[in-house]
Amino acid sequence: MKILIISQYFFPESFKINDIALGLVEKGHEVSVLTGVPNYPQGEFYEGYSFNSKDEIWNGIKIYRSKLLPRKQNGISLFINYISFVIFGWMKVSQITENFDQILVYGLSPVTVGLPAIKASKKFKAPYYFWVQDLWPQSLYSAGGIKNKYIISFFDKITRLIYRKAEKVLVQSKGFKEYILKQDVPAEKIVFYPNTTENFYKKESVSARIEQTMPDGFRIMFAGNLGEAQSLETLINAAEILRNRSIPVKWIFLGDGRNRVQIEKLILEKNLKNEVFLLGSFPATEMPHYFASADALVLSLKKDEIFALTIPSKLQSYLACEKPIIASLNGEGAKVVEKGECGFVSPAEDFQTLAQNIEKLYYLSTAERDEMGKRASDYFNKNFGRDKLLNDLVNLMDK
Structure with missing residues (x-):
C-alpha cells in the first residue's frame, strides 16, 4: 500500500x-x-x-x-x-x-x-x-x-x-x-x-557513563513532557513528605516543557535541591539506558475526567523497559498497572498515598522489585x- x-x-x-x-x-x-x-x-x-x-x-x-x-x-x-x-x-x-x-x-x-x-x-x-x-x-x-x-x-x-x-x-x-x-x-x-513503543525500549544494562550523572539513593525517574497535564506538583509534594520521613529517595526528571520553571521554583521553595534533579532532555534512544539506572519509573496526570480516560503513551515505554511502575493517576492508565501487577497506583493528585506507595516499594527486596519489572514487560508483550x-x-x- x-x-x-x-x-x-x-x-x-x-x-x-x-x-x-x-x-x-x-x-x-x-x-x-x-x-x-x-x-x-x-x-x-x-x-x-x-x-x-x-x-x-x-x-x-x-x-x-x-x-x-x-x-x-x-x-x-x-x-x-x-x-x-x-x-x-x-x-x-x-x-x-x-x-x-x-x-x-x-x-x-x-x-x-x-x-x-x-x-x-x-x-x-x-x-x-x-x-x-x-x-x-x-x-x-x-x-x-x-x-x-x-x-x-x-x-x-x-x-x-x-x-x-x-x-x-x-x-x-x-x-x-x-x-x-x-x-x-x-x-x-x-x-x-x-x-x-519503539523496539529500542527494552531492558538495558546499567551504563557507567550515565551512572556518573546520577545521585546516590533510591531513584524514582520521570521521563517526558513537563507540562500542566502531568501534575508534577503532586510528585514534588510527595518528595517533600519522603524527605521529611528520612526515606532517601532521589527524584530524577528527564524532559522539558512549559512548566519547568514553575517546578524549579517549587523545588527551591521546599528546599528539595538535594532530592529532586532536573537533568533536561535527551534523545528517545537514550531513555532505556537512563531507565536502567532507576529503581522505579513514575508517571502522573491531573485529576480530570479526560485524563482518567487516556493511557499515557509513556506507559508502554515504561512497561517495555522492565521496571516497577509508580502511577499517580486515575482510570485506564491505572488499570494497566493494576492488571499487570507491575507497581503501585495512587489516585491522581493524592501525594500522600503516592509517598506511601514509594515507601512500600523502597522496603521491598530487590528480588521483589525485579519480579514487578518482569511482569511489566510480560504485560507489554501480550497487550502492546x-x-x-x-x-x-x-x-x-x-x-
Whole structure:
C-alpha cells in the first residue's frame, strides 16, 4: 500500500508516530508524511529548519514539510501554531503530486490536524483513519484551560466533522469510546487501537557513563513532557513528605516543557535541591539506558475526567523497559498497572498515598522489585507488542 500519514509532529521531533511510519516501511509499504516544521517542545524551530523548510527523505520516508508558525511558550502563539498548520497543511496537500491508497491521521492535540486530511482524502480518493490520542474538545478545557462555551462548541463541531468523514476512528484507550459515541460516531466505526513503543525500549544494562550523572539513593525517574497535564506538583509534594520521613529517595526528571520553571521554583521553595534533579532532555534512544539506572519509573496526570480516560503513551515505554511502575493517576492508565501487577497506583493528585506507595516499594527486596519489572514487560508483550499492533493496523487498512 501507499500510505500518507498526516501529523503536525514528526521526525526530528520525538513522537510515537515516527516509529509507526518506520514499522509500516519495514512491512513493505510505501510511506509519506505530511507534517510541520519541527519546533516541539521548546517552541522554536530546530537548528537547520525554518519557516520555508524544504521537503526531505528520512529512512526511505518522503516528508512533506508544511509551513507553520512556531508554538513558542505562550497560549496565543500556541493557538496560532495550531491554526497555521491547518492553513498551510491544506495548501500543501494541493502541491503533493503522488497518489495514496490509505491515509492515517495521528490525532494528537490539536484535533484540527484532521482538516487537511479531509482535503487529502478527497483529492487522492483515499479513506483516512483518524487515530485519536487526545479527546477534543475536552482537551481544550482540561489541559488548555479554555472554558468559553462558544469556543468549546466550535471545536466540538469541527471534531464531529472530522470523525464523520473518517473511514474509522481509532482510539488509543477503551475509555475513549463512550465519549466519542456521544459525538454521534457509530459504535462500529470506533476501533480500539492502543499505542505501542519503539523496539529500542527494552531492558538495558546499567551504563557507567550515565551512572556518573546520577545521585546516590533510591531513584524514582520521570521521563517526558513537563507540562500542566502531568501534575508534577503532586510528585514534588510527595518528595517533600519522603524527605521529611528520612526515606532517601532521589527524584530524577528527564524532559522539558512549559512548566519547568514553575517546578524549579517549587523545588527551591521546599528546599528539595538535594532530592529532586532536573537533568533536561535527551534523545528517545537514550531513555532505556537512563531507565536502567532507576529503581522505579513514575508517571502522573491531573485529576480530570479526560485524563482518567487516556493511557499515557509513556506507559508502554515504561512497561517495555522492565521496571516497577509508580502511577499517580486515575482510570485506564491505572488499570494497566493494576492488571499487570507491575507497581503501585495512587489516585491522581493524592501525594500522600503516592509517598506511601514509594515507601512500600523502597522496603521491598530487590528480588521483589525485579519480579514487578518482569511482569511489566510480560504485560507489554501480550497487550502492546509492536509487531502485533503494526499487523493489526495493516489488516485494518487493507480490508
